[in-house]
Amino acid sequence: MGAALVAGFVxxxxxxxxxxxxxxxxxxxxxxxxxxxxxxxxxxGQSWFDLHQYRMGLAGGFEMHWSRLVDVPVAAIVxxxxxxxxxxxxxTAALVLWPLLLFTVAVFLILRCARAVxxxxxxxxxxxxxxxxxxxxxxFAPGAIDHHNVQIVLSLGMIAALLGADERGGAAAGACAALxxxxxxxxxxxxxxxxxxxxxxxxxxxxxxxxxxxxxxxxFAAVCAAAFVGTVSPGAWGAVRCDALSIAHLAIAxxxxxxxxxxxxxxxxRVRRAAALLALAxxxxxxVVVFFPQCLGSPYAGLDPDLEAYWMSMISEAQPLWTLIxxxxxxxxxxxxTPMLALAVVAxxxxxxxxxxxxxxxxxxLLTAVLVSIxxxxxxxxxxxxxxxxxxAWVGSWRRRASHTGKATDALRMAAAWLISLxxxxxxxxxxxxxxxxxxxxxxxxxxxxxxxxxxxxxDMLAALPPGGVxxxxxxxxxxxRYTPHRVLAGLYHRNVEANLVTLSAFxxxxxxxxxxxxxxxxxxxxxxxxxxxxxxxxxxxPTGFIASLLRDDLPPWLEPVAPGDExxxxxxxxxxxxxx
Numbered sequence: 001m002g003a004a005l006v007a008g009f010v011x012x013x014x015x016x017x018x019x020x021x022x023x024x025x026x027x028x029x030x031x032x033x034x035x036x037x038x039x040x041x042x043x044x045g046q047s048w049f050d051l052h053q054y055r056m057g058l059a060g061g062f063e064m065h066w067s068r069l070v071d072v073p074v075a076a077i078v079x080x081x082x083x084x085x086x087x088x089x090x091x092t093a094a095l096v097l098w099p100l101l102l103f104t105v106a107v108f109l110i111l112r113c114a115r116a117v118x119x120x121x122x123x124x125x126x127x128x129x130x131x132x133x134x135x136x137x138x139x140f141a142p143g144a145i146d147h148h149n150v151q152i153v154l155s156l157g158m159i160a161a162l163l164g165a166d167e168r169g170g171a172a173a174g175a176c177a178a179l180x181x182x183x184x185x186x187x188x189x190x191x192x193x194x195x196x197x198x199x200x201x202x203x204x205x206x207x208x209x210x211x212x213x214x215x216x217x218x219x220f221a222a223v224c225a226a227a228f229v230g231t232v233s234p235g236a237w238g239a240v241r242c243d244a245l246s247i248a249h250l251a252i253a254x255x256x257x258x259x260x261x262x263x264x265x266x267x268x269x270r271v272r273r274a275a276a277l278l279a280l281a282x283x284x285x286x287x288v289v290v291f292f293p294q295c296l297g298s299p300y301a302g303l304d305p306d307l308e309a310y311w312m313s314m315i316s317e318a319q320p321l322w323t324l325i326x327x328x329x330x331x332x333x334x335x336x337x338t339p340m341l342a343l344a345v346v347a348x349x350x351x352x353x354x355x356x357x358x359x360x361x362x363x364x365x366l367l368t369a370v371l372v373s374i375x376x377x378x379x380x381x382x383x384x385x386x387x388x389x390x391x392x393a394w395v396g397s398w399r400r401r402a403s404h405t406g407k408a409t410d411a412l413r414m415a416a417a418w419l420i421s422l423x424x425x426x427x428x429x430x431x432x433x434x435x436x437x438x439x440x441x442x443x444x445x446x447x448x449x450x451x452x453x454x455x456x457x458x459x460d461m462l463a464a465l466p467p468g469g470v471x472x473x474x475x476x477x478x479x480x481x482r483y484t485p486h487r488v489l490a491g492l493y494h495r496n497v498e499a500n501l502v503t504l505s506a507f508x509x510x511x512x513x514x515x516x517x518x519x520x521x522x523x524x525x526x527x528x529x530x531x532x533x534x535x536x537x538x539x540x541x542x543p544t545g546f547i548a549s550l551l552r553d554d555l556p557p558w559l560e561p562v563a564p565g566d567e568x569x570x571x572x573x574x575x576x577x578x579x580x581x
Contacts, residue, residue, distance in 0.1 A: 001108050003123070007131040008104035012096075015142050022141040023095055025455040029138075030478035030492055031146040036091065037481045038066065039075045039145075049233035055487035056477055057499040058521065065244040065495060067183045068231045070147045074098050096142045102149045103140035107131050109156035110388055116163040117358040118393025121400045126392035129421055133338070133388045136424045139381060147183050148381050154180035155190055155382060159365060159389075162194065162216075163358055165208045170198070170215030177216070178223035178253065182231070182245045186378060193368040195260065197361055202264035203274045209357075210273075213264035221257030224250060242295035243494070251291070256284050303494060304501055317378040324377055330430035335380035338423045339370050342387035345394045362389050384423055391421040452531030458569040459483035461562065465572070468524025471517070473507065473547075474500055475534040476527060489521065508542035511549060511556040518558075518575055526550070526559060528571040 015022070026033055038053065046052075048068060054061035074094045081090025107130050114126030134140050139149045154176045161173035177194060180187045198216050201209035228237075228250045240248045263276035288296065324332040346363035350356070366386045373379030398414035419425055452458070453476065462470075463484040470480055470488045477491030490496070490503035506514040518526070528550050529535055539548040555561070555573070562572040 003111060003127050004104045004108035007107045007127060008100055011103060011131070011135050011140075012100055020096070020142050022138075022143040023092065024457065026143055026479070027138070028454055028475075029144060029146065030475070031148075032144050033478040033482040034064075034491070034493075035066070035070065035074070035145045035147075036095070037478070038064065039071050039078060039094075040091075042068075042071050042075050043078055049231075049236075053481075053491075055481055056491045056493075057489065057496045058502075062493075062496050062499070064493065065241070066147065067227075067245065069179065069183055069227065070145075070150055074145050095145060099140045099142060099144045099149060102153050103131075103134055106134055106140070106149075106153050106156055106385065109153065109160045110385065110392070112160045113156070113163060113362065113389045114392040114396070116160075117362065117389065118396040119400075120396075122392045122396030125395035125399070125418070125421070126388065129392050129395070129423070130385065130388040133384045133423045136427060137381065137384060148378075150183055151180050151187050152382060152385055154183070155187065155365070156385065158190070158194060159362065159386075162197070162212065162361055165201075165205075165212050165357060167211035167215035170212035170217075171219040172215075173212075174216035174219030174221075174257070175223045178220045178227060181249065181253075182224065182227035185243055185249075187382075189368050189372050190365060190382065193364050195256065197364055199260065199263075199277045201357075202260075203270050203277065205357075210264045214261045217257040217260030217262075217264065219257075221254045221261075224253035224257070240292055240294065242292070248288075248292040248295055252284060252288065255287060256280065259283070304497065306504055307497065307500055317381075318376050320376060321374045330427075330433065331377075333430040334423065334427045335373060335377055335384065336370075337426045338391065338421065339366060339373070339380070339383035339387040341420065342366055342390045343370060346390045349390070349394075359390065362386065366390070387423075395421055452569045453529035454479070455569075456483050461568060462486065462525070462527060462570060462572055465525065465562065465574075469522055470525045470527050471503065471506065471514070471521075471523050472527040473529070473532060473534045473538065474503065475532055476529055480527070486525070489523070504538070507538050507547040508545040511546050514546040515556065515558050519578070524575055525562075526573040526575065528573070529569065530571065531569065 034053070037055075038051075041053075042048070051064045051066065051068070052061045053064050056062065077094035077097055078087070078090040081093035084090070107127065110130035111123060111126050114122040114130070118126075134152075138144065139146075139152065158173045158176040158180065161169045161176060163169070173194065177191050181191055194216070198209075198213040202213040224245075228245055228247075232245060236246070238247055240246055242248065259280035260277070263273055263280055266273045266276055319327075321332065321336065324335070343363065343366060346359050346366065349359050350363065366383060369379050369383035369386055371379070373383050395414070395417045398410070398417045402410040402414045459479060460483075462480065465486075467485040468487075470486045472480060472488055472490065474490035474492045477488045480486055480488050481491075489499045491500070502517055506517045514526075517523075528547070530551060535547060535551070538545070539551050542548060549556075550571070550573075558576050558578075559573040560576055562574055
C-alpha cells in the first residue's frame with residue numbers, strides 16, 4: 001500500500017503545482033458536474049430515494065438513473081468539510097480527496113494483481129504503468145466524482161479477489177461485482193465474463209475453484225439484494241428499469257448468484273455441475289426473455305431518431321471505434337493500442353506456458369473490455385487499466401531476464417517493452433502527429449473549441465442574473481446547473497427525452513417556434529456558446545433555424561443581449577415580456 005500512497009501523493013503534487021486546473025475547468029466532464037449538483041441536493045435535504053433533478057427538464061424535472069451509492073462518500077466529505085464554516089471548502093475537499101482516494105486504491109489493486117501474475121519483478125512496472133494509465137486517463141483527476149472511477153476500482157477489486165481462488169476471495173469478488181453493477185449497468189459485460197470464468201472453473205477446476213464460485217454467487221446475490229433495499233424506494237420495488245438497479249436486476253442476481261453457488265456445490269462430478277450450470281443459464285435467459293424483454297435491447301434503443309442522430313453524437317463515450325478513427329485518430333491510439341498489445345502478450349503467455357488461472361482471468365476480462373470499447377469507447381475506461389496488469393508482468397519478465405543475463409540486447413528489449421507498454425507514450429506520439437499538417441489545423445480548431453464554455457468563470461455573468469429558466473443546448477445543461485442558480489431544459493441524459501426533443505426542435509426550427517416554447521415553459525434566458533460542438537452541429541444541420549440566426553446575431557424582437565457589444569464565451573439573451581396589446 002505504501003507504493004500506492006506514494007503514487008497518490010505524486011499525482012496530487014503534480015495537480016497542485018499546476019493549480020488544480022480541473023477544479024475550475026471540468027474539460028467537458030458533464031457527469032461530474034451534475035453529480036455535484038445531485039450531492040448538493042442530497043445534502044440540502046432532498047430525500048435519499050428521490051433522484052429527481054428538478055432543475056433540469058420540463059416542469060417537475062425528471063428522475064436520474066444514477067445510484068446513491070456514489071453520492072454517499074462525496075456527500076460525507078462535503079458535510080465534514082463544511083464544518084469549517086464553508087460549504088464551498090467542503091465541496092473542494094470532496095472534489096480533491098475522493099478521486100485521490102480512488103486513485104490510490106486502484107493503483108494498490110493493480111499492484112496486487114501484477115504481483116499475483118508476474119511476481120516481484122512486475123511491481124515497479126505495475127506502479128509506473130498503472131499510475132500513468134489511471135492519471136492520464138483523466139477519470140481520477142481532481143473534480144472527477146462521476147461513477148466511472150468507482151466502477152474501475154470495483155472491477156479491479158473483483159479481479160484481485162478472484163486471483164486468490166478460494167471462498168473468501170470469491171465472496172469479496174462477488175461483493176465488488178454486485179456494487180459495480182449497482183453503481184451502473186454498463187459494467188454488466190464484466191460481471192458476465194467473471195461468471196463464465198467461475199462457471200468454467202467450477203466444472204473443470206478443483207475444490208478451490210468450486211469454493212470460489214460458491215462464495216462469489218452467494219455474496220453477489222446478497223449484496224445485490226442489500227443494494228436494492230438500500231437505494232430503491234419501496235414504492236418503486238415493482239418497477240422494471242433497465243438502466244438502473246431494479247426488480248429485474250434483483251431477480252436475475254438472486255437466481256444467477258444462488259444458482260451458481262448451488263451448481264458449484266454439486267459433488268457428483270463435472271458432468272453434473274456442467275449440466276446444472278447449463279440449466280441455470282437457460283433458466284436465467286428464459287426469465288429475462290419472458291419477464292424483462294425490454295432490457296434486451298441497446299440502452300439507447302428507445303431514443304427518438306432525431307436525438308439518436310444529433311444528440312447522441314455529442315456523447316463521446318458512446319461512440320464506436322470506427323467513428324473515433326475517422327474523427328479523432330489520436331484518441332483511438334490512446335484508447336486501443338496498449339489494450340491490444342496486452343491481449344497479444346496474454347495470448348502468447350498462455351500459448352507458451354499453458355493455461356493458468358491468473359492470465360486466463362485477466363485475459364478474459366481484458367478481452368471483454370476491448371470488445372465493449374469497439375462498440376462504445378467507454379469500454380476503454382476499463383481496458384486501459386486492465387492492460388497495465390499483463391503489460392507489467394511482461395516488462396517484469398524482461399527485467400528479470402536482463403538482470404540475469406546482463407546482455408545489452410536484453411536491456412534494450414526491456415527498455416523497448418517499457419516504452420511501448422506506457423500508454424502515455426502512445427498519447428504523446430499521437431499529439432506529435434497532430435501537430436503535423438494536414439492534422440495541425442484540425443487539432444488547433446479542436447483545442448480552440450475545447451477552451452470555450454467549460455470553465456466555471458465562463459458562467460459568472462449568467463450566475464449573477466436573477467434565477468430563471470434557460471434555453472440552451474444539451475451540452476451546457478450540466479455546467480449551468482453546477483455554476484448558476486438557474487434551471488435548464490436540455491441535458492445529455494437519456495431519461496430527459498421530452499425536454500431534449502423540444503429543445504432540439506426549438507433550435508433547429510423557427511424563431512417563432514422557439515418563442516412559443518420559451519413562453520410555454522416560462523424561461524427567462526436563452527444562452528448560446530459559439531464554440532460548442534453541439535451548437536455548431538445544429539447550426540450546420542439547420543442553417544435557417546433559430547440557433548443559426550443567433551450565431552449570425554440576427555435576433556428576434558423578443559430577445560435582448562445581456563452584454564451588448566461584449567464577446568464573452570457565453571452569449572446570454574434575456575427574454576422580453578410580451579408587448580402589451
